[in-house]
Amino acid sequence: MKRRQLVSGASLAAIATLAGCTGGSGTTGTESSKPPIDQLEISIFDVRQPDLGVQSATLPVILEFTNPADVEIPSPSGEFDVAINGYLVVTAEPTLNTLEPGETAKTTLELIIEYVDSRSAAVDALRSKSFQLTMDGKLRSEDATETVSLSYDYGQ
Incomplete structure (x- = not known):
């Protein structure tokens, strides 16, 4: 049970990190210029x-x-x-x-x-x-x- 929570926690952290890179809009700052x-x-x-x-x-x-x-x-x-x-x-x-x-x-x-x-x-x-x-x-x-x-x- 602990292992499943760690994997889920790591997945959520990765998703949050990727969402931060795109600014939530799906484009990076250089792509939008x-x-x-x-x-x-x-x-x-x-x-x-x-x-x-x-x-x-x-x-x-x-x-x-x-x-x-x-x-x-x-x-x-x-x-x-x-x-x-x-x-x-x-x-x-x-x-x-x-x-x-x-x-x-x-x-x-x-x-x-x-x-x-x-x-x-x-x-x-x-x-x-x-x-x-x-x-x-x-x-x-x-x-x-x-x-x-x-x-x-x-x-x-």
């Missing part, structure tokens, strides 16, 4: 030559993400309006795996720009291979968001 998405560094690393078709163009854009924070940034993603010489041509939604502290990662967006949906000035700029590409939107990681504006001068 938002990821430092505002510290994430993002840039347009490169824009490759457009592949011009009859009805659309494919524009490869390489984005570079760096996490300078001392904590990971879980699965950053974004939604960007992409413009050529100020004319909106497409919306891009990049996603990445979790970025560890100090990690740098690149992702390539294959932007398909349909001519019928784009201004002729943007299409002409693609054909001339001299344009300014801008990306304006938001980055997200869990509950955290950050507004971002990027710009790249191609062939200029």
